[in-house]
Amino acid sequence: MPRFPFVSTDIEPERALLVGVERRDATWPVDRSLDELERLAETAGARPVARVTQRLDRPQPKTFIGSGKVEEICGMVHRMDIDVVIFDDDLTPSQQTNLERAVGEPVKIIDRTALILDIFGLHAQTREGRLQVQLAQLQYLLPRLRGMWSHLAKEQTRGGIGSRFGQGESQLEVDRRLIRSRIASVRRDLETVERRRRVQSKERTASPAFRVALAGYTNAGKSSLLNRLTGSSVLAQDKLFATLDPTTRSYRLPGGRLLTLTDTVGFIQKLPHGLVDAFKSTLSEVREADLILKVADASDENLFRQLQAVDKVLDEIGAGTTPAIVVLNKIDCIDDLLRCDLCRIYPDASLVSALTGEGIDALVEAISQEAAARDRIVDLTIPYAHSAASALVHTYGQVMVEEFGADAVHIVAKVPSRIAGRLAPYLEDAPSTDR
Ligand SMILES: Nc1nc2c(ncn2[C@@H]2O[C@H](COP(=O)(O)OP(=O)(O)OP(=O)(O)O)[C@@H](O)[C@H]2O)c(=O)[nH]1
Ligand SMILES: [Mg+2]
Incomplete structure (x- = not known):
């Protein structure tokens, strides 16, 4: 190739x-x-x-x-x-x-x-x-x-x-016939690569980690935000479409909960439909996320239009109804007046600067709340012989009560709904929702 x-x-x-x-x-x-x-x-x-x-x-x-x-x-x-x-x-x-x-x-x-x-x-x-x-x-x-x-x-x-x-x-x-057969062969190659991605993605789906995707207009600062949050050094440049391939990094919230954060290709107004189609596998990272951080450049005069264009693409790829947090980035570049306006227009948005770190703690807190919103409280009795189950609770959940009995441990914990199913055999009562 x-x-x-x-x-x-x-x-x-x-x-x-x-x-x-x-x-x-x-x-x-x-x-x-x-x-x-x-x-x-x-x-x-x-x-x-x-x-x-x-x-x-x-x-x-x-x-x-x-x-x-x-x-x-x-x-x-x-x-x-x-x-x-x-x-x-x-x-x-x-x-x-x-x-x-x-x-x-x-x-x-x-x-x-x-x-x-x-x-x-x-x-x-x-x-x-x-x-x-x-x-x-x-x-x-x-x-x-x-x-x-x-x-x-x-x-x-x-x-x-x-x-x-x-x-x-x-x-x-370069003639039509050859181009057609070339398209067929590229599709076949892509199918093979995509199959591998589906396996990896399935592994991630099976993992209890809460999945967060960074999506947004090109040059909004998605890669910079991933770097700021996870200490990575993904390419971030003052260029349109610096990122093309998605990158996933693990991230541990202050309470210890594990997340995955995925940086993705930027969107643009009048995005060619052919590209959306060709990139459907890459874009599935956004579609399959539990939470989307809609990153936008607060200092850009096209902020509203950019957010509109992003919503349009998210709808197009079937991610329009996924829970999302609007993240207004680059607030180090705007004045107080604009800040006030933005807070009024987007009361639920996180105002941050990936550059200076301002607002990042509040964003992390907002992500934690979103992740916890889908937690369930479970009351479990786990025999000592089933230590993998109690390890699962300790790794991905928040233990509130732990009592050691003769043959089993009794645990009351908040766990992600994704693992609640796996704990069903140990449930004492019907689980309640922590909403
Ligand atoms: N002043 C300022 N500049 C920022 C901030 N965040 C990112 N930038 C700059 O904005 C430019 C784009 O940042 P990236 O992180 O590459 O943006 P992206 O959304 O990943 O862009 P693409 O991958 O090209 O779609 C870079 O020059 C960054 O240094 C910020 O909070 N403040
Ligand atoms: Mg990028």
């Missing part, structure tokens, strides 16, 4: 022109969305040099934007020596081809999805991550083969965004 070729630093950054449309019903104003596209383009190694916007409620079927705008773009491309035109919205394959014809060789036309796929390709580290990205890229490529073909031929000398698709295959290999 070839590795993804990384951008060589001696390549002159591609000069990018960003194109966005302003819709009346959009939750993100076009400028905010283009600011984000600019960061994405920079992350992929391009240099955004200009922007074009158009007010448009419905895209034009042929060229997405109106013909006058296409002409304006053509003029700018030649005047400003543009290498790549990046659309903030998804283009259909035919829109992409028509725009390429209008603008002319060798300028590339790509959309937000292609850009995000390119970044994912750059940041994928594990075999599973690489396979997931490869699958999403191939699925994107298939209907666009004609357009991408000329890129691949041309990019053999130039490199840059889009050229990393196709995994360095020779130009001749």
Whole structure:
């Protein structure tokens, strides 16, 4: 399996022109969305040099934007020596081809999805991550083969965004039939890797440890928070999509209870559906969590929109109803006025700084309460011969009464509901719920 070729630093950054449309019903104003596209383009190694916007409620079927705008773009491309035109919205394959014809060789036309796929390709580290990205890229490529073909031929000398698709295959290999069989083979490989993940995940499900997933908008500080809580050194960078592959760490709460914390890939508005599909196994870590920490950047002016986008993806992956704590991070960067506003708007949120550690103790307390909320009080008589059962109670529960009899120990304890079932043979009375 070839590795993804990384951008060589001696390549002159591609000069990018960003194109966005302003819709009346959009939750993100076009400028905010283009600011984000600019960061994405920079992350992929391009240099955004200009922007074009158009007010448009419905895209034009042929060229997405109106013909006058296409002409304006053509003029700018030649005047400003543009290498790549990046659309903030998804283009259909035919829109992409028509725009390429209008603008002319060798300028590339790509959309937000292609850009995000390119970044994912750059940041994928594990075999599973690489396979997931490869699958999403191939699925994107298939209907666009004609357009991408000329890129691949041309990019053999130039490199840059889009050229990393196709995994360095020779130009001749890239045809529809081969792409289809490649998709099938990547799916098979992914299936094997996913099977392993399912086994590990099943082991975790069987474990009584309370599972917490860190989810949220990209760059919100999820990895930094994992590092702050567990003393790990997971990669945390001021980059979009620095994390692609989930990392799970154990964490012991102050009372001794064991948790697992999983850091996950960030979300973004207009997240390509193909990616959600390709990443469904990775995202299952979020779906199967007992508690989701919805991490958001309190200092970002798009905070509300980001939280909305996160809720949308959580719904999409079937995690919309999982208990969650909103964690407003980076409060070291905001003033007291904004803090008060945020406390009013999100009365249940934890305000923290992964950087300074402020608010972390209160967050840990909130997690403890969530974990304890599903505890049950059990009254048990465990024969001395069954020491594994009493060890289970001591490791994962909180013992309130312990009396040693002639043949058995009598224990009253608070235990996670996950292990209550395993203790059923030793129950004295019907268990009550500690709510
Ligand atoms: N000032 C400040 N910066 C922070 C804080 N937490 C994280 N950062 C910075 O924000 C940037 C993003 O942090 P990450 O932890 O990589 O964010 P992430 O959510 O894991 O991002 P992706 O994995 O890219 O989706 C880094 O430059 C961090 O140093 C914080 O509490 N305060
Ligand atoms: Mg991260």
